[in-house]
Amino acid sequence: MxxxxxxxxxxxxxxxxxxxxxxxxxxxxxxxxxxxxxxxxxxxxxxxxxxxxxxxxxxxxxxxxxxxxxxxxxxxxxxxxxxxxxxxxxxxxxxxxxxxxxxxxxxxxxxxxxxxxxxxxxxxxxxxxxxxxxxxxxCRIVEATEDGWVEMGVDLGSEGNFEWKVIGDAGEIAALLPARPPGYRTEVxxxxxxxxxxxxxxxxxxxxxxxxxxxxxxxxYADGRSEGTLQTFVKHRADNAPLDAPGSKDxxxxxxxxxxxxxxxxxxxxxxxxxxxxxxxxxxxxxxxxxxxxxxxxxxxxxxxxxxxxxxxxxxxxxxxxxxxxxxxxxx
Ligand SMILES: C[S@@+](CC[C@H](N)C(=O)[O-])C[C@H]1O[C@@H](n2cnc3c(N)ncnc32)[C@H](O)[C@@H]1O
Incomplete structure (x- = not known):
């Protein structure tokens, strides 16, 4: 980001x-x-x-x-x-x-x-x-798993695209967050x-x-907000593809x-x-x-x-x- x-x-x-x-x-x-x-x-x-x-x-x-x-x-x-x-x-x-x-x-x-x-x-x-x-x-992106929070990073995929990747345990960030069900993603x-x-x-x-x-x-960090709030904007349209075309959108x-x-x-x-x-x-x-x-x-x-x-x-x-x-x- x-x-x-x-x-x-x-x-x-x-x-x-x-x-x-x-x-x-x-x-x-x-x-x-x-x-x-x-x-x-x-x-x-x-x-x-x-x-x-x-x-x-x-x-x-x-x-x-x-x-x-x-x-x-x-x-x-x-x-x-x-x-x-x-x-x-x-x-x-x-x-x-x-x-x-x-x-x-x-x-x-x-x-x-x-x-x-x-x-x-x-x-x-x-x-x-x-x-x-x-x-x-x-911000930092974290995701809940069965074993607690992990931090998400960005990697280069096989097609030259960017993709999400777990980069490790969320460490100190985990202490800032309530427990949430696996798959819950948010930002800190x-x-x-x-x-x-x-x-x-x-x-x-x-x-x-x-x-x-x-x-x-x-x-x-309410239960229902399970996909976080990370968003991108181009020409007044929001999308949820922050890894596409970096530098071209907010x-x-x-x-x-x-x-x-x-x-x-x-x-x-x-x-x-x-x-x-x-x-x-x-x-x-x-x-x-x-x-x-x-x-x-x-x-x-x-x-x-x-x-x-x-x-x-x-x-x-x-x-x-x-x-x-x-x-x-x-x-x-
Ligand atoms: C969403 S825009 C808001 C622009 C403006 N305040 C407005 O309301 O129209 C965010 C602005 O914050 C600036 N910004 C982000 N991080 C900054 C930092 N650490 N120090 C100063 N400006 C920063 C960006 O360059 C950008 O101009």
Whole structure:
């Protein structure tokens, strides 16, 4: 999964052209329009409150820079005091995407800082945001057998194709999972804590805001979910053939929010919000929606359409969840 998605030359995410949005392979809340970024900007500005001094928004998985552009444009117009002191940092390991982000964000070049790794940033109080990042992190695949969990790898088949192969006992991963009947297959991301640790070090007792699709552990590893959630996407069609044509399609697996919350807590964080996207955005959008009351122009119609897509249970409202973690050490 790591190589198929992130090889700098041939990985899926290094491909030129549009991957996200109508002409790409999948939609995200960002590709619905600028409203998602505008609402996040309101939430970030509210978190900063009346404080003064430099602060940072740190984005991961910024892709072509659209969310950063939408957030910064809204901060500049609706929260100028917060905008005046913000640094918008992006951690982007893929050079091709960093170049696209620089292009998208050229008008905000003075406040944008795109780096290759967390270690390139000095710590500064801030809030990390990531939409659909964790689901794109490589995962490990395990399968239950009569003798416990084994880990699955990928091998070259006799026809030159890739095929699944047992690579050994699941070892420490087995301790993270409940017993399941033979044949039950699922995914785990056991390295979340080491992934998050350098990020927690860079936000200066700030916050993290994770938006993604997934479940709590009980639901994730429920009896009925016996084939896991590993999926690929091409042209808005999901298929279950992640080994075919690596590099040409997106590969994803849902987020185990229980594991994500636990990894954050082991690094000193406290989960202060976990709810579906509809609830979160409805709360955050209230002032904006009230300000539009009584207006019936095209701009309002656009906002309403985007809000419905982001919050409707049949669209992005209930599948997506928001987890916010506070690292200030305060308990209230
Ligand atoms: C599903 S896309 C989401 C893009 C965007 N956030 C959106 O919502 O439209 C996942 C993104 O995460 C990025 N990504 C994956 N692993 C990463 C990592 N370790 N650090 C930074 N970005 C990463 C990928 O390159 C890709 O741009």
């Amino acid at each position: 790591a190589r198929a998605l992130y090889e700098p030359e041939s990985g899926y995410y290094a491909r030129p052209g549009r991957l996200v949005g109508r002409s790409g392979d999948f939609f995200t809340s960002v590709s619905v329009g600028s409203l998602f970024g505008r609402l996040l900007a309101a939430h970030l500005a509210a978190w900063r409150g009346g404080k003064s001094g430099p602060w940072r928004i740190l984005e991961l998985g910024a892709h072509d820079g659209s969310l950063a552009r939408d957030v910064l444009a809204e901060l500049a117009s609706a929260h100028p005091a917060a905008f005046a002191e913000v640094e918008y940092a992006i951690i982007e390991p893929l050079p091709a995407l960093a170049a696209r982000q620089r292009e998208t964000l050229s008008e905000f070049a003075e406040v944008v800082n795109i780096v290759n790794a967390a270690e390139d940033l000095e710590p500064r109080r801030g809030i990390l945001i990531a939409n659909e990042l964790i689901d794109a992190l490589p 991301r056991p390295d979340l804590e080491s992934f998050l640790s350098p990020l927690a070090d860079r936000i200066g007792q700030g916050r993290m805001l994770w938006v993604d699709y997934g479940f709590e552990a009980d639901d994730y 590969i994803t697996a849902h987020v185990d929010f229980t594991a994500l919350g636990a990894a954050c807590e082991s690094l000193g964080g406290r989960v202060v919000r976990f709810e579906n996207q509809a609830r979160f955005l409805t709360e955050v959008a209230r002032p904006l929606l009230l300000s539009l009351e009584g207006r019936m122009d095209e701009e309002v119609a656009k906002v309403v359409r985007q809000f419905q897509t982001l919050t409707h249970p049949g669209q992005l409202g209930s599948r997506f969840h928001v987890m916010e973690v506070d690292f200030s050490g305060e308990t209230t």
